[in-house]
Amino acid sequence: MIRTHTTAPAIFFAFAVITLLANESRAQTASYAPKVGQPHVDFILPSIDDGSPIQLSDYRGKKVLLMHFASW
Template sequence: MALISSTSFSIVTHALEVGQPAPQFVLPSLQDNKPIELKNYAGKVLYIDFWASWCAPCRTSFPLLDALHKKLHAKGFEVLGVNLDEDKAKAEEFIKELPVGFTLLNDGKGEWADKYVIESMPTSFIVDKHGIVKHIHNGFTSGDIVELEKTITALLAE
């Protein structure tokens, strides 16, 4: 029998997985600092996008996500962009360069990024109308939007 000393133990953080409920957050809006609660989006299909101003793929994703949001918003689709910049001014500068019509939130301390276990930028979660994570997407290239739209459209039809 092998003995394990207490100094060899490590705590393992379990990543959020497909099929689990999305952790319910309250975060301030990046635009006006008003608190936004995830529970207020119940009944909608969500694309929760964790991003930062220094993230090059985020520059690719923002215009495409904005166009998808405009296209599917009336059918019950919402995009929530959760910014992880510690310096809010950097996020605001990014938005001046790449303005979008979807909701932007501020998680400058990374509290919710830790709960969602964000390991790469951007990382996004597609959540169904019942609050269950149906897809996790790491990184972003322009070609990704086609498959993401198919996934979102299928969830909207449920």
């Protein structure tokens, strides 16, 4: 018999956005929820073009339009 694998239920506990300060790290435990008047959490993610790091704080000095979207 070909068996498909099964799963267990899980209780939600979110931790998500990571902020790394200069010499220490902190893992925040909240979903993405930017608030007006607060700093946007800094992040480093790979570019879709070549995988090179893109860091939000590198854009300081300019206004930023940050667009979260999907290609599906």
